[in-house]
Amino acid sequence: QSKRWAYHSLIADSALGAQAPLDNDAPPLASWVTEFQGHLFLCRERANPHYLRWSTRFAPEAFPAANFLEIGTPDDPLQCAIPIAGVLGAFSRQTKYRVVGNATSGFVAQEALSRRGTPAPGAVIACEYGLLFPHRDGIFRTNLISLDEEVSADIAPLFYGEAVNDLDPINWSAALTFTAAYRQGRYYFAYASGQNTTPDKIAVLSRTTGKWYFFDHAARSLYLEEGDTEDLTAGFTDGFVYVLEDGTSDADANIALSVQTKDYFGPAPDLRKLFLWARLDADTESAAVNVDLYVDGTLKRTASVTTDRGRALIPFPQGSMGYTWRVGVRYTGTARVRIFGVSAIM
Secondary structure: OOOOOOOOOOOOHHHOOOOOOOOOOOOOOEEEEEEEOOEEEEEEEOOOOOEEEEOEOOEOOOOOOOOEEEOOOOOOOEEEEEEEOOEEEEEEOOOEEEEEEEOOOEEEEEEOOOOOOOOOHHHOEEEOOEEEEEEOOEEEEEOOOOOOEEOOHHHHHHHHOOOEOOEOOEOHHHHHHOEEEEEOOEEEEEEOEOOOOOOOEEEEEEOOOOOEEEEOOOEEEEEEEOOOOOEEEEEEOOOOEEEEEOOOOOOOOOEEEEEEOOOEOOOOOOOOEEOOEEEEEEEOOOOOEEEEEEEOOEEEEEEEEOOOOEEEEEEOOOOOEEOOEEEEEEEEEOOOOEEEEEEEEO
């Protein structure tokens, strides 16, 4: 026969002493959480969208009612909070703040020098170069102290509703679905283009070349598994997670390459010019590549070129008049095609 015991105390909570804090409130309803100095920081709170709250240190379940910063106004709600280099960056739609201090002295929010926030909190990430974040006028790098540095000047029209090299502009109405990751000197930015409401493109910025590369991957989320593997993974709309980068070779499988230069105006932007030749400085390792010649955005000719670190001259069709020229290179195979430069003779 089992026995059950029950104990009921009439002692008030206030009489239990210092070992039982009275301010261990439950966390509020919020959709963003990050860890900083042993605290959990919350933002995107439903009731107070401009509040930044934090938990008791090393007690992630306890959120004292007094642990909050009122940053800005409800008209400019906080979007995300990202820690970096001993400070916490808090982004709103219009601006950003650096949060400094500690649990003993208290936390203080200071507005950053550049008044530029983000509409895409999922694409704000920290890396060794600082915080990288998208804004409606480009991708920027910040350390929350000095002026923002733009890293997307080469693809600026995409941010202003213009198509570039057959790429549709960014659909800012889907900004909350954008995501980003950083791996080994490359920034990966998944965004929705054209009329798409979820990401359909991944733009990759290489810190080595300073150039952007685009891939038709409909990634809804990006995540870097740090450690020995350094796998860059992506979640897709089919419900599966795929490895995009794992540091291994392609096992001699064919790789599709498609690159284009920007539109060049030459020395006289307002003058129509006669384009005679395109010069391609490349090493195709004896493989044939397709070279597309454009004038004012219209394809004029496609030529097959094979060169071993040589400067191939490709004639434009007769009567190729226009203001701008552009060159594209396409290749599918296993050769390591290298392009060192292009130019046009007018």
